[in-house]
Amino acid sequence: MNLPENLPKAELHLHIEGTLEPELAFALAARNGVDLPFADTHELREAYRFGDLQSFLDLYYALMAVLRTADDFTELADAYLARAAAQGVRHAEVFFDPQAHTARGVPVGTVVEGLARALERAEERHGVTTRLIMCFLRDLPAESAMETLESVRPYLRHITGVGLDSAEVGHPPAKFREVYEAAGAMGLRKVAHAGEEGPPAYVREALDVLGVERVDHGLRAMEDPELVERLVRERVPLTLCPLSNVRLRAVDVLEDHPLRAMMDAGLMVTVNSDDPAYFGGYVGETFHAVREALGLTPDDLRRLARNSFEAAFLDDDEALRARYLAEVDAYTFD
Numbered sequence: 001m002n003l004p005e006n007l008p009k010a011e012l013h014l015h016i017e018g019t020l021e022p023e024l025a026f027a028l029a030a031r032n033g034v035d036l037p038f039a040d041t042h043e044l045r046e047a048y049r050f051g052d053l054q055s056f057l058d059l060y061y062a063l064m065a066v067l068r069t070a071d072d073f074t075e076l077a078d079a080y081l082a083r084a085a086a087q088g089v090r091h092a093e094v095f096f097d098p099q100a101h102t103a104r105g106v107p108v109g110t111v112v113e114g115l116a117r118a119l120e121r122a123e124e125r126h127g128v129t130t131r132l133i134m135c136f137l138r139d140l141p142a143e144s145a146m147e148t149l150e151s152v153r154p155y156l157r158h159i160t161g162v163g164l165d166s167a168e169v170g171h172p173p174a175k176f177r178e179v180y181e182a183a184g185a186m187g188l189r190k191v192a193h194a195g196e197e198g199p200p201a202y203v204r205e206a207l208d209v210l211g212v213e214r215v216d217h218g219l220r221a222m223e224d225p226e227l228v229e230r231l232v233r234e235r236v237p238l239t240l241c242p243l244s245n246v247r248l249r250a251v252d253v254l255e256d257h258p259l260r261a262m263m264d265a266g267l268m269v270t271v272n273s274d275d276p277a278y279f280g281g282y283v284g285e286t287f288h289a290v291r292e293a294l295g296l297t298p299d300d301l302r303r304l305a306r307n308s309f310e311a312a313f314l315d316d317d318e319a320l321r322a323r324y325l326a327e328v329d330a331y332t333f334d
């Protein structure tokens with residue numbers, strides 16, 4: 001059955017560590033001899049009530065303790081890709097947080113090679129093409145980000161771009177000017193979280209100082225009409241994550257989410273799942289939820305799916321992008 005939410009799409013805002021389901025967390029904890037401060041998966045799920053971004057990040061980083069070997073990262077990514085494929089994802093650009101692992105003594109090569117093994121066989125196994133994007137933790141010093149960038153030189157063939165995530169307020173994009181310059185010189189594409197909890201000025205800075213090609217979230221850009229006009233004019237893609245915004249209290253309820261208003265304003269928006277194991281749904285479920293809550297039409301959904309492929313880092317394979325766009329156009333809704 002061709003469910004509307006399963007139409008072909010690209011997922012462009014997905015933290016692989018945020019796909020760690022409680023069941024896999026406990027299985028890896030047992031395998032690696034890691035003690036989790038929760039009795040079982042039920043008790044862990046009970047902890048998924050967040051007041052803001054930081055309260056989520058505290059749990060998100062704590063649970064990563066179970067990820068230790070390259071096989072762990074492969075298994076994590078494989079599980080995500082299987083689920084995503086079942087919900088119509090044809091292309092996934094996957095974020096990971098190297099510093100969250102190296103800080104625990106896991107070598108960056110273990111992380112990259114573990115993830116790359118799953119991503120590189122995903123086309124054959126799941127029918128999903130992939131890109132890998134390494135994110136810097138913005139609440140750590142810029143020097144740490146620069147060292148992290150240097151440390152991945154041996155693995156650059158696996159990495160398409162850099163991003164910026166973690167606690168936003170108080171850590172403006174400009175803090176990472178030199179790091180992004182260096183990343184650009186290494187041929188890496190650039191994105192950054194901005195305007196999730198931070199002000200519209202952070203979105204401008206991400207564009208003007210870091211030179212990002214897409215803005216992750218960008219929600220608070222809506223407070224600044226001039227910025228909106230610019231984002232429309234320059235067709236800057238915004239990778240929205242509506243379920244995340246509700247769970248982290250950026251919006252009260254999904255019905256209040258500005259997605260529809262952003263589309264109406266002419267913004268190039270995409271819909272993504274962010275950290276699906278924590279926020280109540282993968283991207284298909286997210287499409288379903290926004291369709292119900294905001295009354296999106298089949299044409300709206302098709303627009304979102306087209307945007308996702310247009311915003312994807314597929315410039316090295318325009319024929320593939322064209323094929324994906326044709327798949328969106330050919331998809332019929334039940």
Ligand SMILES: Nc1ncnc2[nH]cnc12
Nearest residue numbers: 015165166167193274275
């Ligand atoms: N939504 C989010 N914002 C900032 N950092 C993150 N890391 C994982 N998910 C994140």
Ligand SMILES: [Zn+2]
Nearest residue numbers: 015165193274
């Ligand atoms: Zn995110």
